Amino acid sequence: MKRIIIAICLAAAGSAFADDITIESTPFVSTRTRAEVVAEMQQARHEGMNPWADTYDQLQAFRSTLTRDEVIAEFLLSRDESQAFNGEDSGSSYLMAARNRGVAAPVLASLPVDRQ
Numbered sequence: 001m002k003r004i005i006i007a008i009c010l011a012a013a014g015s016a017f018a019d020d021i022t023i024e025s026t027p028f029v030s031t032r033t034r035a036e037v038v039a040e041m042q043q044a045r046h047e048g049m050n051p052w053a054d055t056y057d058q059l060q061a062f063r064s065t066l067t068r069d070e071v072i073a074e075f076l077l078s079r080d081e082s083q084a085f086n087g088e089d090s091g092s093s094y095l096m097a098a099r100n101r102g103v104a105a106p107v108l109a110s111l112p113v114d115r116q
Contacts (some may be wrong), residue, residue: 023026062069084094 044051066074081091081094085091087094
């Protein structure tokens with residue numbers, strides 16, 4: 001019995017090969033010169049930006065148009081829908097339940113109902 005298990009394991013391990021490398025035949029053509037890229041990087045360093053730093057904040061200049069209470073209210077309204085679409089069935093049961101309740105649920109990847 002042990003020999004059969006070992007043989008199966010060896011056969012499974014022996015057939016697991018990585019795929020061949022893919023060689024891109026289309027050469028890369030840059031839209032900017034090396035000098036432009038270096039100048040942009042030097043300007044960013046001069047301004048104190050380091051995108052690889054732990055303290056780099058991409059949203060530093062972002063300003064919301066909503067208040068905190070408005071964001072919380074919007075979240076609470078869409079919480080059940082968000083949870084359903086991120087669930088195990090990707091929202092299938094939520095869409096079916098919405099259709100049965102007569103609620104206009106989004107229908108994806110289909111033809112319009114009133115198509116001529």
